[in-house]
Amino acid sequence: MLNTSLFSVLVHEQAKRYGDKTAMSYRDYEKNVWVPVSWNRFSEVVRKVSASLLALGVDVQENLAVFSQNMPECLYVDFGAYGVRAVTIPFYATSSESQVVYMVNDAEIRYVFVGEQYQYDIAFRSMPHCPTLQKLIIFDSSVVKNPQDTVSVYFEEFLQAGAGHEENEELKRRAAELRMDDLANILYTSGTTGASKGVMLSHRMYHDAIIANDAVLTLGEKDVVLNFLPFTHVFERAWSYLCLSEGAQLAVNLRPADVLQSLQEVHPTCMCAVPRFWEKVYAGVQEKIRQSNPVQRKLLHEALQVGKAYNVHYKMRGLIPPVSLRLRYAFFEKTVIALLKRTLGFENANFFPTAGAAIPPVVEEFVHSAGINMVAGYGLTESTATVSCDRNGQPKTIGSVGRLIGGLQLKFGEDNEILLRGTSITKGYYRKDEATRAAIDEDGWFHTGDAGYLKNGELFLTDRIKDLFKTSNGKYIAPQMIESKLVVDRYIDQIVVIADQRKFVSALIVPEYNLLKDFAERHHIRFTDTADLCRNADINKMLLFRINTLQQEFAHYEQVKRITLLPEPFSMEKGELTNTLKVKRPVVNRNYAAEIEAMYVEDTPPEVDKLCTLPPSLEQKGDGMIVGQ
Template sequence: MIYHHLSVLVHRQAEKYGDRIALKYRDYELSQWIPITWKQFSQTVRQTANALVALGVEETENIGIFSENKPECLYVDFAAYANRAVTIPFYATSSPAQAQYMINDANIRFLFVGQQYQYDAAIRVLGHCHSLKQIIIFDKKVVLDPRDKSSIYFEDFLSLGKDLSYNDIVEQRTAKASETDLANILYTSGTTGEPKGVMLHHSNYLEAIRIHDLRLVDITDKDISLNFLPLTHVFERGWVYICVSRGVQVCINLVPQDIQIAIKEIRPTLMCSVPRFWEKVYLGVKDKIDNTSGPMKQLMLNAVKVGREHNLNYIRLGKKPPRMLHLKYKFYEKTVMQLLKKTIGIENGNFFPTAGAALPVEVAEFVYAVGINVITGYGLTESTATVSCTWKTHFQIGSVGQVLDNVQVKIGDESEILLKGKTITQGYYKKPDATAQAFTADGWFHTGDIGYMKDGELYMTGRLKDLFKTSNGKYIAPQALETRLVIDQFIDQIALIADQRKFVSALIVPVYSKVEEYAKEHGIQYANLDELLTHPQILQMYKGRIDTLQQQFAYYEQIKHFTLLKEPFSMKRGELTNTLKIRRNVIAKNYKEVIDKMYEK
């Protein structure tokens, strides 16, 4: 297979696919999905590339993209690559302070923004960003600040390249584009300390596309991928580039909260997600089964039981199932399971990659049992996403799969996962000390993740920096128990506390609607949410559920006390990163009084 440089990839695909649909996006005013052909995609990228030259963008210059997922993000990306420029995506939820830091750190002159929030955040810090020359706005509905005399809308920007009068310059730059060019600087969300800009070169992406082709052999140009995660996230970004390289139709979801609607409208064959999505699917189905009675309930339970036997004990292990079991499975597959998948919107599913956190064992067993091909993987920004992933057969539940070709993994001191390979970053932007600390003397990259290899598969057990040491000298990896507990239908978020403490405690964000429903069913009287979440019967109910779920853990790893919180952890308060990982140091600070009170008991 020929692997095209990202500077020409869209144009080569347009030559191949022409008027076939490359992208779709939802127009909220028209309430419909708008198709974009490969030819249109290529033409717009070319026009955008010319407009960048007209704007004054130089080769190797850093360009900022501060937006939710939109086709314009891809236009600017590929147009920048054609000019040998570098794109720096910001999370759409980034605070003004975070935006200011990235603009100044990367010396950004031109910043593309999506909607009103991103524009307002950029305008707010404009006076503190001395390099920032102009803001270009994707959404024409954005209302400009009365003092703003320099920002322009994307339509006006695009008109600068309408007649392709700078195409000779673009072509000259593209001709010089090489694998050694820097493609992106992806700022880590920073669970501790200030963000670091991970440098990803074109060589990283080209290698990632190549090694994924060897593993994900079932992707074809007949597939339809729904873009759910932020394009800022290396997982979705790398995935979209793989899809473009395979001719897959990419449907761009603008509003993350609308994903349930979008899935049913698009009926995708592929979709990247985080495990929380499948946890909610599992809890929803489990709740439906629990609230069904009679023959229908038995039918659903039998379907899951047969699917578990057929898919987990045979297909997963590459074995041929007995004929009678296979016939039973086919019956349930065409009835109960097909109805379930259709209800979610994934009845056309090919496979669904998931990463970013551990997929709970119960959830994994359920989705495989009902015939949903969820592919679990492990990776990080610094490895251009995937290091390892499972495939449809020959994998162990609980592992993050087999390591991809040409990626080297070894287990170092303190069980840390170390990496080498062509997909690994060359380092952090303008941070030589951090770069030096990130690599061993012989070139292995420190992931900071704890894990082990067994029978050719990689298992991840936690983060080194999250490893708690109790005052009794016991080490605890909190993610394992947190992953176990978050599958409970009454638990939305959880943060374990144990570092330098005499026992494990937890802050729990309940699923408030479930608690209220439970109170109503059991005649529990309360005046407000505070009273409900401290009611003895509610606390006893949670204790029983927690004790059941944590019984497989060692005594010193188990939660002894917990507090139910009346509001969720928040990005605004700094408790969550842009990728919704908890910042333990911020939570420890914000909830210090609550935590200390648990240790007075």
């Protein structure tokens, strides 16, 4: 049951309702067990945080930073801060020193809570460059402090500052005086195209977004929710606050790399994720199918085909499947599909919200075919996450991002840009008046930068307007559309389309190196190292063949004509990826300028039709060559 209490008292009100029921859990890596935290304990620690912040002299609407990976302490600090009307600013756990310095100085932060050794080291090195920064508060007691550090304290020491003052009259007054238009958070965007901006999120925005999401999602106190995305990401943050408001149990996954293990240990009913996660699941399952014996392979293929017919062709469209299909699906649902879901850790699945990028249609179809209720959606930091999402009981279309949630208005501007207005839309960017005026017009419409259209009540995204490329021939190319179609190929890990002001489309590709090496060995292709393998002509012909098969539905001018395989993946260290793993195109274009130019030495692209035939040396030879699988 939804609790709409303000965040200053939410945890305490839930503790009155649920008491010793588990509010959240986390893995103890030393004992390798999941440790439960009751609502009563949650409330107790939050009160201590509030009292300690007051003891430190934290002012109303003062900015505090949390620089950590997902930990229960992140939530303790959030809600403890709300109890004294302070503002929390989460930093991505992988943030660089320059990013930390920028955010601390921009928000004039005095206190930074840090997670583990990496975050402590970065924050401590930043202190001389941050005039306002006074103290670091360290969550992990195993962090080794710098010998010259005389100001940092561990979290347990911090809690002692307010010990015995949890019922302080000032605390009660501040919690009671929280205003809906108070800032709750400032979330700094990851900046794919320019400098990072702090999006201001108020308590009203969260309050109204939570009510709107509650109206369309089947979330409740019996749900167990695995936290996978960083709390810094508005998707996970707003989603977690919704879960806590519903009385659901959070399972806080500390290390993103452990998510598959956590899924099998926690058996969650819900987990929000980005399409990249499901692309990896899809690729993993396809690889398992390939490695299965013929009987198992046939059963898995048949189960997914029946699942597609039942779930995608009938249930998602609001149609009643015929009796024969219902019987076949019931058989596979209890056998093959049940085993598949149990292997992945999804056997208790309720629903899995997915947003943050375009979902490749073949991946979305696969997830639904496997009987997993993926809820596709669309949102932004500026909209407190959800703008639209799939709804149970209403038709859903593969490729759509669902239906508009309550409290929002939507219209289309120039170039079909999606414009939004409502109480869950930000008032602007922190101390960035010019950027605010550029994003929000005089009538209060927020310009998303995303183009789309409505069809039968469902929202479809077509492209990111700023990412639209115009070829030198005057044709417009939507790179994300092409990339989402091609990235499902088993040999492609990452892909960046090149086309702006060029005569034809090309692509930089980070291949799946292990699969590529395996292919080379099976086809007796010699290579000395990864770079040599990526340059190999036969390997490039093989991948172009697969790409051409996938892009037949594209117009001729949209089709990739040349590719370059990169010997190492894009990375945050080189500035090519944001903290949310989105590609920074300008940086990639700069870092690989020579490779890009080499693809355009000859102005005339090869004829696509000539790529349809593989050289004899690359014929199937047991590989199957199932494109996209």
